[in-house]
Amino acid sequence: MKLALRELINNRGILFDGAMGTELIARGLSSGEVPEEWNLKHPELIMEIHRAYFEAGADIIQTNTFGGSRLKLAARGLDSIVREVNMQGAKIALAVKPKGGFVAGDIGPTGRFLQPVGRFTPAELEEVFYEQASLLVEGGVELINIETMYDLEEAKAAVRGSRRATEFPVFVSLTFSKTRKGFYTIMGNDVPTSLRELEKCGAEVVGANCTLGMPEMVQLVKLMRQNTDLSIIAQANAGAPQLKDDKVTYPISAEEYAGYAEELIEAGADIIGGCCGAGPEYIRLMAPLVKREKPRRKTG
Amino acid sequence: MKREEDVFEGMKEAFLKGDKEEAVRLAKLSLDMGVNPLDSIDRGLTPGIQQVGKLWEEGEYFLPQLVIAAECMKAALKVLEPALNQKGEKKKGVGRVVIGTAEGDIHDIGKTLVATMLSANGFEIIDLGADVPINQMVNRAIEEKADLICISALLTTTMLGQKRLIELLQEKGIRHRFKVMVGGAPVSQQWAKDIEADAYGENVIEAVTEAKRLVGA
Numbered sequence: 001m002k003l004a005l006r007e008l009i010n011n012r013g014i015l016f017d018g019a020m021g022t023e024l025i026a027r028g029l030s031s032g033e034v035p036e037e038w039n040l041k042h043p044e045l046i047m048e049i050h051r052a053y054f055e056a057g058a059d060i061i062q063t064n065t066f067g068g069s070r071l072k073l074a075a076r077g078l079d080s081i082v083r084e085v086n087m088q089g090a091k092i093a094l095a096v097k098p099k100g101g102f103v104a105g106d107i108g109p110t111g112r113f114l115q116p117v118g119r120f121t122p123a124e125l126e127e128v129f130y131e132q133a134s135l136l137v138e139g140g141v142e143l144i145n146i147e148t149m150y151d152l153e154e155a156k157a158a159v160r161g162s163r164r165a166t167e168f169p170v171f172v173s174l175t176f177s178k179t180r181k182g183f184y185t186i187m188g189n190d191v192p193t194s195l196r197e198l199e200k201c202g203a204e205v206v207g208a209n210c211t212l213g214m215p216e217m218v219q220l221v222k223l224m225r226q227n228t229d230l231s232i233i234a235q236a237n238a239g240a241p242q243l244k245d246d247k248v249t250y251p252i253s254a255e256e257y258a259g260y261a262e263e264l265i266e267a268g269a270d271i272i273g274g275c276c277g278a279g280p281e282y283i284r285l286m287a288p289l290v291k292r293e294k295p296r297r298k299t300g
Numbered sequence: 301m302k303r304e305e306d307v308f309e310g311m312k313e314a315f316l317k318g319d320k321e322e323a324v325r326l327a328k329l330s331l332d333m334g335v336n337p338l339d340s341i342d343r344g345l346t347p348g349i350q351q352v353g354k355l356w357e358e359g360e361y362f363l364p365q366l367v368i369a370a371e372c373m374k375a376a377l378k379v380l381e382p383a384l385n386q387k388g389e390k391k392k393g394v395g396r397v398v399i400g401t402a403e404g405d406i407h408d409i410g411k412t413l414v415a416t417m418l419s420a421n422g423f424e425i426i427d428l429g430a431d432v433p434i435n436q437m438v439n440r441a442i443e444e445k446a447d448l449i450c451i452s453a454l455l456t457t458t459m460l461g462q463k464r465l466i467e468l469l470q471e472k473g474i475r476h477r478f479k480v481m482v483g484g485a486p487v488s489q490q491w492a493k494d495i496e497a498d499a500y501g502e503n504v505i506e507a508v509t510e511a512k513r514l515v516g517a
Contacts, residue, residue, distance in 0.1 A: 021456040031460035032403040032433065075406040075431065111406045117367045179359030188362030211485065241456055241486055243463065243494035248456075251490075276456050276486065 005102055005143060005169060008059065009205070009231055013265060013290040016235060016273025017053035017061040018283045020106075024049075024064075025248055026279075034076050036068045039088040046089075051096045056280040057287030058273070061097075062106035062145055063089040069132045071110040071125075083135055090139025104145040104171070105136030107158055114153050117187075122157045129161030137166045146172040146203075147235075148210050152189035156201045163202040171205040171233055171271075172198050178216050183223060191220070195228040207233030210275045213252060214260035218267050225268030234269040236260075238277030250277030258285035265290065304335055308344035311376070315348030316355075318368035320375050323348075327379035337380040346420050349373050353417070353505040366504065367409065370416040377419075393424035395515035398441045399450040400428035401484075402461030407454040410484065414450060414507045421508050422517075423448075434464045441478055447515050450501070453484040462487070463495040479514040483507060 008014065024035050027045050038046055046064050053061045068086050073079045086105075093103045110128060112120050133144050144162040149155035155172055162170045174194055176183040183191055198206050206228055208220055217236035224232050239251035257278060264272055272290050274282045302310075307330050314322035323345075330340045352369040355361040397418055401411045408430040415427045426444050428437060441449050453459040462482045469475040482492050483501035492500035499514055501507030511517075 019456075025457060025460065029457060031458055031464055033457075034404065035457055072406070076404070113409065117364050117409070180357075181359035184359070184362065186363045188364065240488040240491065241459065242488075242490050248460070 006204075009270060012293045014059050014271040015057055015283060015287055015290045016233065016271055017050075017058045018235075018274030018278040018280060019238075019276050020049065020062070020064055020066065022248070022250070022277050022279055023052075034067065034073070034078060036065055036073070036085045036089065037078070039064055039085055039092060040081070043088065043092045047092050047096050050093050052280040053283060054096060054098050054101050056284035057291065058101070058283055059291070060102040060104050060143070060145075060271075061093060062104045063093045063136065063139075063141060065089040065106050065132070065136065066108035066148070067111075069107065069110050069128050071112055071128050072108070075111060082131070086132060086135035087139040090136050090141050094140050102142045103140070104143045105133065105139070105141035107132055107136075107144060107146045107162065108148050109150065109154060114151065122153060125154055125157040126161040126164075129158040130164050131161075133162040133165035137168065141168075143169040143171065146170065148173065148175050150175045150185045151187045152185060152194050152197060153187075155194075156197060159198060159201040159203045169204045170202060171207070172203045173207045173209040173233055173235065175210045176208055176220055177211055178219075183220050191223050192227045195224060195230070199228065199230055203230070205231045205233050205271060207235075207269070207271070209233075209235035209273075210237060213237055213239055214257055214264070218260060218263045221264060221267040221269045231270040232268055233271040233273070234264055235273040235275040236278070237275045238282065241277065252277065254279075254281040254285050257282050258289070261286045261289040265294075302329070302333070304330075304333070304339070307333065307335065308340070308347070311340070311344035312348040312351060315345075315352055315369045315372050318365060318372065320368070320372050323372040323376045324379055327376040331380070331383050337383045340380060341377070341420070345373055345376055349417065349420055350505075357503065357505055363409065366413055370413055373416055373420055394422035394517045395447040395511065396424045396426070396444060397448045397450055397511065398426045398428065398437060398444055398446040400432035400437055400452070401430040402451055402453040402458045402465075403431060403433050404461065405453050405455055405458035406430045407452070407484075410454070410504070411450075411452040413504045414452070414483065414501060417504050417508050418450075418511055421512070423511065434461055434468055437465060438468050438472070442474070446478060448479045448481060448511060450481045450483070450507070450511070452482075453487065456486050459484065459486050459491070462491075462497065466495055466497060481507065481510055481514065
């Protein structure tokens with residue numbers, strides 16, 4: 001299974017899924033709820049979302065386990081169900097997987113900070129990520145996707161923990177902001193250092209998601225391409241959320257968003273998906289542009 | 301013997317270097333020298349943290365530097381507090397603020413930084429922490445007779461709590477009693493407008509500027 005995925009990445013552009021939070025809110029997730037609990041409370045709705053992305057053409061979809069680490073769940077008093085949330089998250093995604101599709105275990109930040117900003121050590125966080133990755137792999141996922149990491153050190157702990165848990169591919173995306181001095185995480189990590197260190201930890205695919213819209217993401221991918229030989233994953237936001245007629249909407253349409261796919265590929269993105277606001281329609285419109293054979297660069 | 305100006309300059313330097321021990325040492329020194337603690341705050345501590353904020357805006361400083369500067373501020377203020385209270389010179393609050401992160405959201409660093417900066421700028425802060433149920437935020441604002449409610453959210457799934465807060469104030473017929481400022485990564489000026497908040501705090505510095513504007517300071 002894992003070999004097939006690696007071969008696929010080498011042969012053509014890969015389509016990832018889009019936003020989960022956006023789709024949950026559209027289906028009634030309220031402001032106080034823990035999204036990961038829906039794996040247990042409303043599995044049919046989660047399966048509906050996964051199915052929609054596969055039908056839109058996504059090669060890889062992510063489990064609904066973004067906030068499913070023990071530490072993140074503990075803050076809401078739910079650490080006792082860390083196993084169920086992750087195992088069930090994997091199970092329901094696999095249940096709707098078509099032939100040729102792949103399920104990635106989604107791992108997001110713990111919401112805690114490493115010393116000196118917070119009180120945790122890299123070793124402690126690595127254990128938390130090792131646990132979550134192990135559960136997702138036990139549940140049957142075929143790769144691990146670490147995303148929305150705003151702290152390089154936490155991202156490294158996640159990669160190391162995932163690497164210990166599995167030989168399956170480990171993808172990692174950081175969240176960069178565009179400052180007056182260039183692209184940096186909120187912790188101050190720059191692109192070249194980040195990509196180099198993540199590769200050293202054992203990440204197979206590196207990239208970015210969230211905060212940035214398509215135009216900035218294109219610029220960022222160009223910079224990432226200059227700084228790594230690994231395959232690059234990019235997932236931009238469809239603008240910032242707005243409220244129209246009492247519904248959460250995003251200002252960038254699917255057509256406008258997908259219109260950037262060519263540029264993103266040209267900039268060097270190998271795997272393209274969507275983040276906040278980019279639902280199945282966004283993914284569907286990008287599919288024919290992304291899932292194309294292309295001349296192979298030297299890959300890592 | 302150091303002059304006042306040297307002490308104030310030293311405090312600013314300590315903030316820029318993130319040297320908490322130095323900030324505390326200089327706060328103690330200022331008291332020994334008989335410097336009015338209010339002067340130390342206005343001319344030493346506040347410019348120090350404002351300079352850090354400026355460097356953050358320019359893309360030179362990042363979250364760790366902001367956090368450490370906030371800790372320098374807290375530590376120095378702790379040293380000055382007894383003297384402030386003793387002189388009865390506690391600065392009259394520019395405004396009362398109830399602040400917290402929306403229900404379901406455990407992210408609190410941005411919120412805590414805003415609370416520290418507002419406090420440094422003369423606001424009285426009631427910090428409810430993170431994952432605050434919306435009706436609790438409203439009830440505390442009523443109890444504390446707050447002027448301003450600040451609500452933060454980092455996730456698309458929790459920012460709806462900001463909308464809920466304003467709806468709840470409207471339902472209770474008390475919307476006019478409070479100014480509401482929203483902030484957080486997915487939040488924007490447009491969102492603030494859409495949900496009928498009074499202000500959007502794009503970053504820690506903007507949050508202070510907006511807060512002052514809202515209370516007419």
